[in-house]
Amino acid sequence: MTYPEPPELFEANRAWAAKMVEDDPDFFARLSEQQTPSYLWIGCADSRVPANQIVGLPPGEVFVHRNIANLVVPSDLNCLSVLQYAIDVLEVKHVVVTGHYGCGGVKAALLDQRVGLVDNWLRHLQAAKRDHAAELESLDVEDAHDRFCEINVRCQVLNVARTTVVQDAWARGQQVQVHGWIYGLRDGLLQDLKVDVSSLDDLETLTKTYGP
Ligand code: CO
Numbered sequence: 731m732t733y734p735e736p737p738e739l740f741e742a743n744r745a746w747a748a749k750m751v752e753d754d755p756d757f758f759a760r761l762s763e764q765q766t767p768s769y770l771w772i773g774c775a776d777s778r779v780p781a782n783q784i785v786g787l788p789p790g791e792v793f794v795h796r797n798i799a800n801l802v803v804p805s806d807l808n809c810l811s812v813l814q815y816a817i818d819v820l821e822v823k824h825v826v827v828t829g830h831y832g833c834g835g836v837k838a839a840l841l842d843q844r845v846g847l848v849d850n851w852l853r854h855l856q857a858a859k860r861d862h863a864a865e866l867e868s869l870d871v872e873d874a875h876d877r878f879c880e881i882n883v884r885c886q887v888l889n890v891a892r893t894t895v896v897q898d899a900w901a902r903g904q905q906v907q908v909h910g911w912i913y914g915l916r917d918g919l920l921q922d923l924k925v926d927v928s929s930l931d932d933l934e935t936l937t938k939t940y941g942p
Contacts, residue, residue, distance in 0.1 A: 742761075755923060761789060761790045763886065766790070766820070767791050767792055767793045767816075767822060768791070768822055768823045769787070769791065769792045769793065769823075769826060770792075770793045770795070770812070770817070770820075770826065770894070771794045771800060771826050772795050772825065772826065772827045772828070772890070773794070773796045773800050773827075773828040773829075773830075774796060774798065774799055774800045774830055774835065776817075776830060776834070777884060778915055779828070779913055779915075784828075784913060793816045793820060793822060795812040795813075797809070798851060798852070799829075799836055799855065800827060800828065800829050800849075800882070800883070800886060801851070801882075802889040803889070813825070813890065813896070815897050817895055817904070817906055818895070818899070822906070823905060823907060824907050824909060825906060825909070826911055827883055827886040827888070827908070827911070828910075828911045828920070829879050829880070829882055829912045829913070830907040830914070830915060831875075831876050831913070831914050831915060831916070832875075832879075833879050833882075835848070836879050836882055837875050838852055839853075839856065839859060839878075840855075840866070840874060840875055841871070855878075855882060858885045858926075859878070861877070862881050865877065866881075879912060880923060881940075883910040883912055884910055884923065884925050885940075886910070887909070887910040887925050887927060888933070890927075891908050891936075891937075896908065897930075905926065905928065906930070907926060907928040908926065908927040909922070909925070909926050910922075910923040910924075910926075
């Protein structure tokens with residue numbers, strides 16, 4: 731495997747920009763004026779899960795926040811700021827938490843692997859692991875890993891829906907739908923985990939179904 735050197739990236743960038751302008755001469759001029767994305771994507775930092783490419787959306791269509799294991803931690807000012815800006819200012823209609831099978835962060839949390847500083851970040855997964863211990867322990871490691879990736883997405887959907895940002899948006903009648911999707915590294919396909927939340931009632935139902 732050969733790795734591209736920085737000059738090659740600049741070359742590729744010039745070719746890409748030229749192609750975009752060839753297809754749509756006003757593309758950059760229009761985008762530079764304003765962004766009006768209708769999606770906020772909260773995904774894993776994993777290089778194999780690039781938000782726009784997976785769903786075939788061009789620049790300007792997806793506001794993105796990524797971190798290791800796509801966690802939404804209520805005290806994470808970075809994530810909360812992205813969420814608040816996306817909902818209050820950009821008025822996105824959909825917040826999508828997208829996990830992925832084969833997530834190394836989720837695996838490290840599942841198996842208590844020591845990785846380094848990131849272990850502290852991944853501690854946020856321990857509550858979910860405890861809550862679903864019976865189910866996870868009944869599976870072999872590979873299936874437990876897959877299942878924990880799904881469980882994590884559901885937990886993060888609940889975490890998004892419980893933020894003051896989303897709660898306030900609903901209270902003032904703004905429509906915001908929170909979704910939980912999962913991406914397969916092996917086949918490149920997205921699956922809907924069907925945990926959509928767009929109201930306090932939905933949140934209550936989902937909490938009853940999936941626990942705390
Ligand atoms: Co990951």
